[in-house]
Amino acid sequence: MSDPFDRAEARDAGVGFLEEGAVSLPVDREAPRIEGPLSGLTVGLKSNIRVAGQAWTAGIGARREAVAETDAEIVARLRGAGAAILSRLRMDEGALGAATDNPHFGRCENPAWPGHSPGGSSGGSAAAVAAGAAEAALGTDTLGSVRIPAAYCGLWGLKLGPGRVAMEGVFPLAPSLDSVGILAAGRDPIRTLLDVLVPGEARTLEGWASGIPAEGLTPEIAQFLERCAGVLDEMLGRPSAMPVPDLPALRAEAFLLTEIEAVKTLGAEAGLSPGLSRLIDYGRRVAPERAAAVRDRLAEAGAEVRAGLGAGTALLLPTVAAPAFAWGETPPRGQADFTALANVAGCPALAIPAPRARPPVSAQLVGPPGSERALLDLGARLSAGL
Numbered sequence: 001m002s003d004p005f006d007r008a009e010a011r012d013a014g015v016g017f018l019e020e021g022a023v024s025l026p027v028d029r030e031a032p033r034i035e036g037p038l039s040g041l042t043v044g045l046k047s048n049i050r051v052a053g054q055a056w057t058a059g060i061g062a063r064r065e066a067v068a069e070t071d072a073e074i075v076a077r078l079r080g081a082g083a084a085i086l087s088r089l090r091m092d093e094g095a096l097g098a099a100t101d102n103p104h105f106g107r108c109e110n111p112a113w114p115g116h117s118p119g120g121s122s123g124g125s126a127a128a129v130a131a132g133a134a135e136a137a138l139g140t141d142t143l144g145s146v147r148i149p150a151a152y153c154g155l156w157g158l159k160l161g162p163g164r165v166a167m168e169g170v171f172p173l174a175p176s177l178d179s180v181g182i183l184a185a186g187r188d189p190i191r192t193l194l195d196v197l198v199p200g201e202a203r204t205l206e207g208w209a210s211g212i213p214a215e216g217l218t219p220e221i222a223q224f225l226e227r228c229a230g231v232l233d234e235m236l237g238r239p240s241a242m243p244v245p246d247l248p249a250l251r252a253e254a255f256l257l258t259e260i261e262a263v264k265t266l267g268a269e270a271g272l273s274p275g276l277s278r279l280i281d282y283g284r285r286v287a288p289e290r291a292a293a294v295r296d297r298l299a300e301a302g303a304e305v306r307a308g309l310g311a312g313t314a315l316l317l318p319t320v321a322a323p324a325f326a327w328g329e330t331p332p333r334g335q336a337d338f339t340a341l342a343n344v345a346g347c348p349a350l351a352i353p354a355p356r357a358r359p360p361v362s363a364q365l366v367g368p369p370g371s372e373r374a375l376l377d378l379g380a381r382l383s384a385g386l
């Protein structure tokens with residue numbers, strides 16, 4: 001069995017993916033181990049996932065002493081399958097952020113591209129895997145918060161569809177958009193965790209559609225997407241026609257809905273940073289009729305996406321438009337332009353890294369509800385053909 005990453009080693013390495021300064025220890029060393037399908041695997045957990053005996057901070061400084069009495073249901077299932085747990089991985093405050101530069105717990109570095117952000121809000125989960133501290137890690141994904149860190153750190157990242165795992169014990173941000181996701185350096189650890197956490201389904205993806213934009217991507221990402229399109233064309237034939245909504249506009253409305261729902265999930269928390277407080281205050285000022293209109297438009301867009309995917313189509317998109325941004329740069333406003341669609345539509349989505357690319361670049365497949373395993377299988381075939 002692999003040993004959990006040592007706190008001092010993490011600090012010395014400058015990676016900073018473990019939260020500091022809370023009352024509990026970040027590494028779950030003492031829990032009993034049992035034999036099971038996850039024996040030998042260390043699984044990291046974002047700090048908004050409840051772990052018994054650990055501070056359940058959700059990246060909020062005032063929750064440093066909010067020690068959980070019980071495991072979240074998904075954590076109990078991981079333990080029951082034999083996994084070692086690496087808890088308290090850094091995240092953006094309240095999961096509402098895009099850099100994992102936390103005002104209470106500090107900055108998380110990108111081991112795959114030093115000097116750059118690992119992305120947010122599940123940056124600590126991505127960094128732990130990229131640094132070799134865990135074979136896989138769980139995060140949460142509201143507008144792309146698993147897939148964007150996967151893209152920035154050169155990892156595979158699967159966002160599950162809504163309702164596929166119990167959200168009990170997962171601190172919410174925007175419940176209508178939140179999902180759990182899994183990050184790993186390859187497909188196989190994700191598939192192994194999926195077999196433990198999500199009931200199996202018999203589904204295949206037999207067609208594909210392209211959502212590659214005509215412009216706006218950096219050259220390395222545009223070239224990788226074209227390579228992916230060529231492989232899919234050879235495997236599945238010509239792409240089907242599928243209308244794709246205005247993605248920046250969709251992301252903007254989904255972000256507004258996140259601010260609106262954060263009023264209930266985060267608004268009563270003490271000690272929030274001024275930046276997060278401003279976002280929540282904005283959501284608080286949104287008129288009810290505007291909020292209802294946003295929900296209606298997003299519901300309509302989601303239904304159109306699901307109809308376009310049907311029962312067996314995968315949509316090829318970029319994961320992000322550019323590689324990770326350097327510290328000192330302003331995070332790109334449209335980081336979630338290509339990822340928010342899957343949350344709005346209630347669909348699973350998979351970020352797939354370009355092999356051996358530096359800086360890391362990524363492509364994304366979005367599938368119909370219930371197609372997590374089929375996405376992993378298609379992603380593996382796609383990756384093998386690159």
